[in-house]
Amino acid sequence: MKETGPMEETAPERDTAQAGTGSAAGRAAEPLLELSGLEKHFPITSGLVFKRQAGRVHAVDGIDLTVHAGETLGLVGESGCGKSTTGRLVARLLEPTGGSIRYGGRDITHASRRELRPIRAEIQMIFQDPYSSLNPRHTVGGIIRGPMEINGIDPPGGRDRRVRELLEIVGLNPEHYNRFPHEFSGGQRQRIGVARALALDPRLIVADEPVSALDVSIQAQVVNLLQRLQRELGIAFLFIAHDLAVVRHFSQRVAVMYLGKIVEIADRDSLYERPRHPYTHALLSAVPEVGLESAPGTGPRERIRLAGDVPSPIAPPSGCRFRTRCWKAQEKCAAEEPPLVRLEGNREGHLTACHFPEAPTVHGRDVVLDPALA
Amino acid sequence: MSTPFLSVQDLTVDFHTEDGVVHAVDGLSLGVEKGTTLGVVGESGSGKSVTALAVLGLHNPETAKLSGEILLDGRELIGAPRSVMERIRGAKAAMIFQDPLTSLSPYHTIGKQIGEVFRRHTGASRAAARDRAVEMLTRVGIPQPKLRVDDYPHQFSGGMRQRAMIAMALVCDPDLLIADEPTTALDVTVQAQILDLLRDLQEQTGTAIILITHDLGVVANTAHEVLVMYAGRAVERGTVREVLGEPHHPYTWGLLASMPRLGAPVDVPLRPVRGAPPSLINVPSGCPFHPRCDYPALAGPGLCRAERPELSPHRGHGDACHLTLARKQEIVGTLVQKREIVR
Ligand SMILES: Nc1ncnc2c1ncn2[C@@H]1O[C@H](COP(=O)(O)OP(=O)(O)OP(=O)(O)O)[C@@H](O)[C@H]1O
Ligand SMILES: Nc1ncnc2c1ncn2[C@@H]1O[C@H](COP(=O)(O)OP(=O)(O)OP(=O)(O)O)[C@@H](O)[C@H]1O
Ligand code: SF4
Ligand code: SF4
Ligand SMILES: [Mg+2]
Ligand SMILES: [Mg+2]
Numbered sequence: 001m002k003e004t005g006p007m008e009e010t011a012p013e014r015d016t017a018q019a020g021t022g023s024a025a026g027r028a029a030e031p032l033l034e035l036s037g038l039e040k041h042f043p044i045t046s047g048l049v050f051k052r053q054a055g056r057v058h059a060v061d062g063i064d065l066t067v068h069a070g071e072t073l074g075l076v077g078e079s080g081c082g083k084s085t086t087g088r089l090v091a092r093l094l095e096p097t098g099g100s101i102r103y104g105g106r107d108i109t110h111a112s113r114r115e116l117r118p119i120r121a122e123i124q125m126i127f128q129d130p131y132s133s134l135n136p137r138h139t140v141g142g143i144i145r146g147p148m149e150i151n152g153i154d155p156p157g158g159r160d161r162r163v164r165e166l167l168e169i170v171g172l173n174p175e176h177y178n179r180f181p182h183e184f185s186g187g188q189r190q191r192i193g194v195a196r197a198l199a200l201d202p203r204l205i206v207a208d209e210p211v212s213a214l215d216v217s218i219q220a221q222v223v224n225l226l227q228r229l230q231r232e233l234g235i236a237f238l239f240i241a242h243d244l245a246v247v248r249h250f251s252q253r254v255a256v257m258y259l260g261k262i263v264e265i266a267d268r269d270s271l272y273e274r275p276r277h278p279y280t281h282a283l284l285s286a287v288p289e290v291g292l293e294s295a296p297g298t299g300p301r302e303r304i305r306l307a308g309d310v311p312s313p314i315a316p317p318s319g320c321r322f323r324t325r326c327w328k329a330q331e332k333c334a335a336e337e338p339p340l341v342r343l344e345g346n347r348e349g350h351l352t353a354c355h356f357p358e359a360p361t362v363h364g365r366d367v368v369l370d371p372a373l374a
Numbered sequence: 375m376s377t378p379f380l381s382v383q384d385l386t387v388d389f390h391t392e393d394g395v396v397h398a399v400d401g402l403s404l405g406v407e408k409g410t411t412l413g414v415v416g417e418s419g420s421g422k423s424v425t426a427l428a429v430l431g432l433h434n435p436e437t438a439k440l441s442g443e444i445l446l447d448g449r450e451l452i453g454a455p456r457s458v459m460e461r462i463r464g465a466k467a468a469m470i471f472q473d474p475l476t477s478l479s480p481y482h483t484i485g486k487q488i489g490e491v492f493r494r495h496t497g498a499s500r501a502a503a504r505d506r507a508v509e510m511l512t513r514v515g516i517p518q519p520k521l522r523v524d525d526y527p528h529q530f531s532g533g534m535r536q537r538a539m540i541a542m543a544l545v546c547d548p549d550l551l552i553a554d555e556p557t558t559a560l561d562v563t564v565q566a567q568i569l570d571l572l573r574d575l576q577e578q579t580g581t582a583i584i585l586i587t588h589d590l591g592v593v594a595n596t597a598h599e600v601l602v603m604y605a606g607r608a609v610e611r612g613t614v615r616e617v618l619g620e621p622h623h624p625y626t627w628g629l630l631a632s633m634p635r636l637g638a639p640v641d642v643p644l645r646p647v648r649g650a651p652p653s654l655i656n657v658p659s660g661c662p663f664h665p666r667c668d669y670p671a672l673a674g675p676g677l678c679r680a681e682r683p684e685l686s687p688h689r690g691h692g693d694a695c696h697l698t699l700a701r702k703q704e705i706v707g708t709l710v711q712k713r714e715i716v717r
Contacts, residue, residue, distance in 0.1 A: 042529070044521070055521070057529075079533025079564045128532065128559075183393075187418055187651075209532075212558050213472075215418040215588040220632040220644035227643065242561045243589075245634040249644065272636070286562040287636060288591030306563055312517035 030105055031066035032204060032236050033090065038063050039098030040085050044314060055314040059085040061260030062099060064340070067204065072230065072237040074251030074268075076244060076283065078310060081257045083240045087206040090238060091125045092116060103204075121151050121200035126193050128209035133193060134181040140167075140192055141177040147199045166195040170225060187218030194225065198233075206238045211246060223250055244287050248272055253349070256280050259313055259321040262340060266350035274350070276343055276357040279322050282306055320355065328356045377445055378405035379582045380429070380550055385442035387424050387433065387606075394655040398424040400606035402442075403685075408549070409576060411583040413597030413614070415590060415629065419651055421606040422586045423472055426552045428452075429584075430469055431459035446550065465495040468548035470540050470556045472586075477539060478527040484511070484538045485523030492545045510541035515567055532559045540568060544575060551575075552584045557592060569596050590633060594618055602626050605652045605662035612691030619717050622693040622702045624667045630715045645714065661696065669705065673697050 042057040060082040067073045075083050088094045090101065092108065100109040103119055111119075124147075127133040134143055144163045148155070155162040164174040170191040181189055190210060197205055207226070211219040223246060229235055241247050247254060248268060255265040256279065264277040275281055282304040306325045311317050320338050323329040332355050340353040345360050387399040399421040406412045414422050427433050429444055431451060444451040446467060451459070463469075471477040478487060488510055489503030498506065504523070511519035514537040527535055536559045543551060553572070557565040573596065575581055585597055593600055593614065600617040602610040602625065610623040621627055628647035649666035652658050660679045664670050670678035673696040683694040695702070709715040 044525075044529075077561060079536075079559070079561045080531040081561075084531065209559075213555075215416070216590065216629055217632040217647040218418055219588075220634070220646035223634070224643045224646070242559075242565075243634070244562065245636050245638075248636060249634045249638075249640055268640070283562055284636075286566045288562070288565070288589065288595045289636065303566065305566075310515055310517045310564075312521075314518055314521065 029068060031102075032069040032104060033065075033067040033238070034102040035063060035065040035086075035090070035099065036102075037099035038065075038086070038089060038096055038101060040082070040089055040094060041097045057313050058260045058316055059313060060089065060096075061316070063257070063260070063262050065255060065262065065265070067236050067238055069203065069236055070230065070234040071253065072239050072251040074247035074254040075238060075240045075257060076242065076247055076254065077257030078259070079242075080310070080313065082260045082313075083257055084208050086257075087125065087208045087238060087240055090204075091123055091206050092120070093125070117151070121147070121153070122203045124197035124200065124202040124205050126190075126197050126205060126207040126210045128212055134189060136181055139178050139180060140172075140184075143181070143192060144196050144199055147196060151200060153200060162199070163195075166198055169198065169229070170195045171221070187214050187221060190214060190218075190222055191225070194222070194229075198229070201233075202235060204236045204238070206240075208240045209242065210239075212242060219246065226250065244272075244283065256283065259311060259316055261321055261353065262351075263322065263353045264351065265340070267347065270347045270350045274346070274360040276346065276350075276352040276360060277322075277354050278326050278328055278358060281358055320353070322354075328358075330356065377448065379408045379447055380404075380406045380584075381443070381445040382425070382429070383443040383445075385425065385428060385444065386440070387421070387428055388439045389437055390439070391655075396654045397657055398606055398654060399428065400657070402603075402606065402608055404601055404608065404611075406550070406582045406584055408582050409580040410598045411572075411576065411585055411596055413593035413600045414584060414586045414603060415588060415593060415600065416603030416609075417605075417625075417647075417651055418588070419654070420603040422603055423554055424606075425603075426469060426554055426584065426586060429550075429552060430463055430467055431456075432463075432469075464491050464548070465546045466548060467550040467552070468543040468546065470543045470551070470553040472554040472558075478535060480527055483524050483526055484530065488538070488542045488545055491542055495546050506545060507541070510545050511538070513544070514538070514541045514571065515564065516541075533561065533564060536560055537564070537568070540571075547575070547579050548581060549579075550582045550584075552586070554586045555588070556585070558587070558589070565592070572596070590618065590629065602629070605657055606654060607662065607694065608685050609663070609695070610693040611685065616691040620691070620703075621706060621715070621717075622691070622699075623695050624669055624697075624705075625663050626693075627706070627709055627715060628666075630717075631709070635716060661694070669697060669701075672701055 038060055039062050040060040042059055044055045044057055077083055085094065089096050096109060100107055108116065108119060141163050144166055145159050148159050167174045167176060172188065172191055211222050214222060227250060230237065239247065239251055251268055253267050254271045255262050256277065258279050264280050275284060285304040311324050317324050319335055320333040323333040338353045338355045340351045342350060343352050343357055382402060382404045385399055385402045389396040389398055402425060404412065416422055428440055431454065440452055485504055485507040488507040492498055492506045493503045508519045508523050511523060516522055516534060516537055530538060540556060557568055560568060572583060576583060587593060597614055599613055601608050602617065602623060604625045610617055610626050617626065621630060632644055632646045634644055647666055652662050658665055660681050661683050664678040677696050683696050685694040686692050710717060
């Protein structure tokens with residue numbers, strides 16, 4: 001069903017392939033998406049009449065990431081650490097202030113609208129909010145047709161047929177074509193968003209908290225749907241979410257962000273079972289679970305309470321950004337920024353940015369707790 | 375027993391639409407005592423937010439028809455004059471809204487919006503209101519609050535906006551706080567921080583809290599009692615231990631089974647409740663869950679279709695399902711054994 005492949009000219013240009021920054025997982029195949037040193041700073045102004053620039057929000061501050069064709073990279077991290085900004089940079093809804101974005105082997109960092117046209121179709125975004133991201137005055141059919149009309153794409157058999165096909169793919173009834181978004185529940189609306197994102201046969205979908213607003217049952221439906229689409233259509237995902245259990249379920253690799261930086265990245269099992277960065281430990285320990293009777297042998301999990309406040313992205317701490325809240329911080333942490341590297345004992349592709357990493361735990365639950373913070 | 379601080383009896387909320395009457399809330403009763411938290415969970419569209427808005431008198435009387443009884447501290451709120459409701463909102467009862475972007479005005483700074491609520495209820499000066507706004511932003515963990523108090527909502531991340539909303543709801547130390555998905559937009563460490571904050575507030579001021587959430591883990595960790603809603607009705611109610619440890623209603627089982635868990639195998643697809651959410655215009659007859667339920671056959675021939683099960687008893691652990699208690703316990707036992715439900 002992907003045979004339409006509308007944009008032959010955007011096929012990866014192998015000859016321009018480069019090793020990038022060297023932080024990539026070292027796979028043979030060229031990544032579909034490659035971010036190097038990507039940066040987005042927002043100016044902050046103060047003063048009502050005479051606006052002065054009072055500082056800059058270092059929303060995304062030099063990150064390296066790769067996403068391979070057909071895989072899901074989960075992106076998690078503190079609220080405000082720059083996940084949505086990263087997603088919007090990738091979808092080219094924001095202009096980066098530094099670094100580069102390569103897609104299919106081609107530098108699109110500052111590509112013009114015209115240059116982006118063919119790629120725009122291939123990179124789609126699903127937004128968190130199923131309420132405000134659909135135009136209430138358009139029918140479902142109109143919403144899903146939209147991207148085809150804007151991009152002047154005529155699928156074989158016509159746009160209407162394609163829309164009905166898409167409705168079926170996402171598990172909606174083609175009879176819903178002429179209904180309006182307010183007649184649908186949150187979960188159904190989210191599927192409309194998915195159908196719209198699929199309209200142009202994307203190769204990469206940036207999904208910014210696509211299931212956060214949904215109840216667990218509908219969340220399960222949508223996650224199963226995305227998983228099936230990935231399997232059947234080979235779509236790659238940059239999957240941003242807060243729910244670590246959902247991320248674990250849907251991602252092959254996971255990156256953890258803190259204050260504009262990637263602090264740890266690894267394949268799923270390695271990250272959840274052998275986290276090395278203290279912040280990853282803290283995150284995993286804070287997941288609220290239903291378990292009234294904990295699983296045999298594991299005992300109740302202790303939550304690491306992070307001391308202190310979230311530092312400001314306007315003036316991030318020197319050295320390691322996590323140091324103001326880290327129970328292992330030492331002088332070196334303030335003086336030197338820890339590089340994102342593979343630590344001894346870690347699997348290939350498991351990178352951590354920490355001077356004094358935690359021991360690789362056998363199980364994600366064996367969280368090392370500093371008694372001083374209890 | 376005396377009436378609880380907030381007592382809702384037999385609440386119905388109907389919306390008259392072109393397609394027909396939407397029965398968004400259909401005979402709901404609940405009670406919350408001071409100093410306790412009631413967790414409300416349930417399907418999207420089951421009437422959780424509509425109930426919350428009814429308590430705060432925020433429905434448009436033109437389109438929403440309410441009946442039943444809502445007593446806050448012994449005072450009837452249904453049909454109360456607007457001026458009374460305005461005084462109650464913010465000071466006595468406050469709400470954290472589900473969608474922070476549409477409930478914050480894009481045209482005013484965050485600090486101004488928080489300060490305004492404070493000024494309206496306390497008559498404080500502008501300067502005092504601004505100080506209070508900074509204090510509240512600090513309490514909800516916004517870094518550099520003095521600088522960011524003058525930001526507009528679009529300059530905040532999703533989670534920061536949510537925290538600003540929380541600051542606004544808490545600015546007058548309300549007696550009743552309704553938190554509608556307060557932490558959905560937040561990462562787990564900030565979520566834990568906010569839940570701690572709500573707990574501290576509760577300890578200090580004895581606030582009664584209604585916590586609406588789809589995260590059963592959050593409920594397990596913060597609520598005292600739980601109410602499970604389906605199609606505008608309460609289908610199960612009890613303490614956290616009762617409802618999550620000994621769930622009795624098939625819909626509650628469905629919720630627990632569809633949850634992704636950190637320890638679960640990843641190659642098995644998640645298990646949503648089968649079928650589609652019910653129409654609220656033509657609500658299924660009898661038990662509204664029957665078209666999606668796996669057990670009507672065990673309840674007796676035709677019973678689930680014909681007769682609406684009532685929530686029983688009036689206090690303590692109760693559920694609205696025709697199955698016998700022994701049958702429910704047997705089924706839960708099997709589901710736990712198959713590890714479809716973890717408790
Ligand atoms: N237009 C803007 N102007 C100024 N600052 C901004 C703007 N957009 C985002 N920011 C800031 O950039 C930082 C990162 O925001 P971003 O939305 O990427 O966070 P996030 O990781 O998605 O957080 P959340 O999990 O809360 O959604 C925040 O400090 C935010 O306030
Ligand atoms: N103004 C309105 N007019 C018509 N129907 C409405 C209106 N407001 C809400 N409804 C309907 O009432 C039902 C209950 O909605 P409500 O917002 O309470 O759901 P909820 O339980 O909060 O769901 P969610 O978890 O998705 O937030 C839904 O079917 C909704 O479509
Ligand atoms: S580098 Fe230092 S401060 Fe940063 S996480 Fe590691 S130990 Fe903690
Ligand atoms: S009353 Fe019948 S249909 Fe309803 S939940 Fe119980 S068994 Fe299922
Ligand atoms: Mg975000
Ligand atoms: Mg709601």
